Amino acid sequence: xxxxxxxxxxxxxxxxxxxxxxxxxxxxxxxxxxxxxxxxxxxxxxxxxxxxxxxxxxxxxxxxxxxxxxxxxxxxxxxxxxxxxxxxxxxxxxxxxxxxxxxxxxxxxxxxxxxxxxxxxxxxxxxxxxxxxxxxxxxxxxxxxxxxxxxxxxxxxxxxxxxxxxxxxxxxxxxxxxxxxxxxxxxxxxxxxxxxxxxxxxxxxxxxxxxxxxxxxxxxxxxxxxxxxxxxxxxxxxxxxxxxxxxxxxxxxxxxxxxxxx
Amino acid sequence: xxxxxxxxxxxxxxxxxxxxxxxxxxxxxxxxxxxxxxxxxxxxxxxxxxxxxxxxxxxxxxxxxxxxxxxxxxxxxxxxxxxxxxxxxxxxxxxxxxxxxxxxxxxxxxxxxxxxxxxxxxxxxxxxxxxxxxxxxxxxxxxxxxxxxxxxxxxxxxxxxxxxxxxxxxxxxxxxxxxxxxxxxxxxxxxxxxxxxxxxxxxxxxxxxxxxxxxxxxxxxxxxxxxxxxxxxxxxxxxxxxxxxxxxxxxxxxxxxxxxxx
Numbered sequence: 364x365x366x367x368x369x370x371x372x373x374x375x376x377x378x379x380x381x382x383x384x385x386x387x388x389x390x391x392x393x394x395x396x397x398x399x400x401x402x403x404x405x406x407x408x409x410x411x412x413x414x415x416x417x418x419x420x421x422x423x424x425x426x427x428x429x430x431x432x433x434x435x436x437x438x439x440x441x442x443x444x445x446x447x448x449x450x451x452x453x454x455x456x457x458x459x460x461x462x463x464x465x466x467x468x469x470x471x472x473x474x475x476x477x478x479x480x481x482x483x484x485x486x487x488x489x490x491x492x493x494x495x496x497x498x499x500x501x502x503x504x505x506x507x508x509x510x511x512x513x514x515x516x517x518x519x520x521x522x523x524x525x526x527x528x529x530x531x532x533x534x535x536x537x538x539x540x541x542x543x544x545x546x547x548x549x550x551x552x553x554x555x556x557x558x559x560x561x562x563x564x565x566x567x568x569x570x571x572x573x574x575x576x577x578x579x580x581x582x583x584x585x586x587x588x589x590x591x592x593x594x595x596x597x598x599x600x601x602x603x604x605x606x607x608x609x610x611x612x613x614x615x616x617x618x619x620x621x622x623x624x625x
Numbered sequence: 626x627x628x629x630x631x632x633x634x635x636x637x638x639x640x641x642x643x644x645x646x647x648x649x650x651x652x653x654x655x656x657x658x659x660x661x662x663x664x665x666x667x668x669x670x671x672x673x674x675x676x677x678x679x680x681x682x683x684x685x686x687x688x689x690x691x692x693x694x695x696x697x698x699x700x701x702x703x704x705x706x707x708x709x710x711x712x713x714x715x716x717x718x719x720x721x722x723x724x725x726x727x728x729x730x731x732x733x734x735x736x737x738x739x740x741x742x743x744x745x746x747x748x749x750x751x752x753x754x755x756x757x758x759x760x761x762x763x764x765x766x767x768x769x770x771x772x773x774x775x776x777x778x779x780x781x782x783x784x785x786x787x788x789x790x791x792x793x794x795x796x797x798x799x800x801x802x803x804x805x806x807x808x809x810x811x812x813x814x815x816x817x818x819x820x821x822x823x824x825x826x827x828x829x830x831x832x833x834x835x836x837x838x839x840x841x842x843x844x845x846x847x848x849x850x851x852x853x854x855x856x857x858x859x860x861x862x863x864x865x866x867x868x869x870x871x872x873x874x875x876x877x878x879x880x881x882x883x884x885x886x887x
Binding site for chain 2: 387
């Protein structure tokens with residue numbers, strides 16, 4: 364029974380029966396989910412339910428009949444229960460020495476007692492070899508409003524938490540480096556993809572936009588310069604102020620001129 | 626003998642013996658090489674030496690012990706003889722229906738007579754299945770000075786030519802779409818990666834930089850605005866003019882402050 368549960372767990376982590384799934388070999392997807400809330404930028408990171416504090420990015424593999432964008436969405440859903448958000452492909456990680464052997468060995472060493480009680484020998488599992496091969500990983504990121512998503516841990520995880528960008532735990536393999544590259548891509552993409560605007564309500568002030576930029580870029584902007592920069596994108600419509608009789612010092616509200624598909 | 630030559634050709638195109646090479650399955654690399662010369666942007670495109678006008682991007686596969694960046698360099702060298710240029714990874718093409726079946730069938734139909742004389746049945750070749758599987762392709766691009774590189778066609782090609790960006794021939798599979806995305810990436814990256822500067826001599830005028838920008842973006846810039854934009858990158862050093870005694874109307878020359886690794 365113990366063994367059965369352990370096998371089920373191993374299976375759910377996809378360390379066995381992987382080749383029976385119709386996955387593409389040696390290709391994986393890693394998701395970096397940035398969350399914004401109250402002037403803070405955070406990252407969603409699950410922790411595996413094994414001894415040894417194994418933090419990992421939400422990751423998985425690509426089915427043969429699945430576009431890679433669909434695979435990224437499915438993987439995010441399976442690992443975090445987050446659905447329907449747009450994921451941006453940003454970089455491929457393809458060093459020849461990129462594999463999970465070290466991670467798997469650490470995991471095995473730390474959980475040896477537990478594995479012994481189950482008669483499971485990790486190396487004997489048919490897919491141990493599959494999983495420890497070199498993997499080329501496609502990185503995806505998203506930027507979401509923390510108030511609008513409710514992540515749930517998957518069966519393989521002990522926890523799933525939002526970590527402040529300055530308090531990221533050490534993750535397995537090159538996942539910390541992948542996160543760094545995702546942050547760089549987010550900053551590079553921000554003006555072109557306008558992906559901060561899905562963090563805003565329908566009507567918003569320029570100051571609200573500035574707050575988000577300042578959080579993501581970790582710098583301040585001069586208010587007038589920032590306003591000029593944002594208005595030059597030429598996607599915002601300024602709404603008329605409602606005259607209330609009182610001194611009308613409220614800032615202008617803006618909204619998008621057209622629906623922008625993000 | 627005829628058969629031997631044909632087999633050798635097939636082999637050189639890597640349609641056979643592929644699985645004997647130690648390649649990663651279902652992953653490929655496509656290279657888009659932009660060339661600049663005399664205010665024109667061009668793309669380097671080989672044409673396969675088979676009936677039917679098969680233009681293809683320089684493409685290939687990733688060896689197990691090879692970083693993907695190294696693979697891109699090797700593939701470019703093998704297909705074009707171009708060495709030592711920096712290739713920028715820009716996007717992964719991973720639709721589930723992305724395969725070369727249609728291309729292979731067209732090629733077979735058009736070259737059937739020729740193949741018949743050789744007793745080769747394409748479908749019987751051990752790697753026909755390997756090659757016609759779904760492939761996830763990693764796109765790389767580079768921007769080079771056409772005067773500084775001398776491409777050579779490989780054994781599988783009838784020709785290799787620079788095509789003006791407005792006169793690109795129809796290529797196989799999604800290679801035209803890959804080129805479009807590479808052009809978009811080149812334009813997006815240009816200010817950040819400063820990759821136009823490897824097209825310039827050691828000392829150059831701002832007008833020379835402007836010419837390249839205008840060619841790549843297909844627009845004109847106001848001279849003073851452009852100068853301001855470029856100088857704001859803060860990477861250029863203005864050189865003193867040499868006073869020749871004549872009216873000194875020559876524009877200022879600039880060079881890089883420091884070596885920039887591109």
